[in-house]
Ligand SMILES: Nc1nc2c(ncn2[C@@H]2O[C@H](COP(=O)(O)OP(=O)(O)O)[C@@H](O)[C@H]2O)c(=O)[nH]1
């Protein structure tokens with residue numbers, strides 16, 4: 836692992852707030868939509884950069900739907916850490932739980948981003964119960980760029996302790 840750069844991949848269901856989060860961190864981030872193969876299927880992903888302390892952070896947002904497993908596999912190559920974005924305004928879906936367990940089983944440092952905490956009905960406590968066992972948890976509203984940046988900064992510091 837290059838000690839001055841970190842590749843962080845952002846996972847999460849469609850609509851969890853991945854694009855909003857990456858754009859909040861890096862207003863110059865790119866949202867990329869690519870046609871794949873002979874089908875009309877479009878894969879959407881995001882890419883943004885940030886500096887945290889002296890580290891160059893490269894953030895990659897993955898496509899959320901299950902059928903984009905192949906694209907997630909490619910984007911995941913060489914990742915140093917992962918963030919799982921969860922929408923706290925609704926029940927935790929099976930896709931999010933599956934990704935959570937897969938990432939927990941891997942050796943990759945994982946942070947849980949509990950998003951949309953600005954919404955009155957949001958229930959981050961429920962998400963914590965549904966996705967137990969991880970200590971890097973950040974409650975944010977990706978609509979508030981400062982809370983997104985603070986969560987990323989804390990995550991990078993948290994994982995730097997174990998590098
Ligand atoms: N209230 C609220 N809405 C949010 C927040 N983050 C994202 N959204 C909204 O949720 C929807 C999905 O966000 P998006 O970033 O496109 O999700 P993605 O599919 O995971 O990339 C959009 O309408 C966003 O404006 C948040 O923290 N609070």
Ligand SMILES: [Mg+2]
Nearest residue numbers: 853854855879
């Ligand atoms: Mg998106």
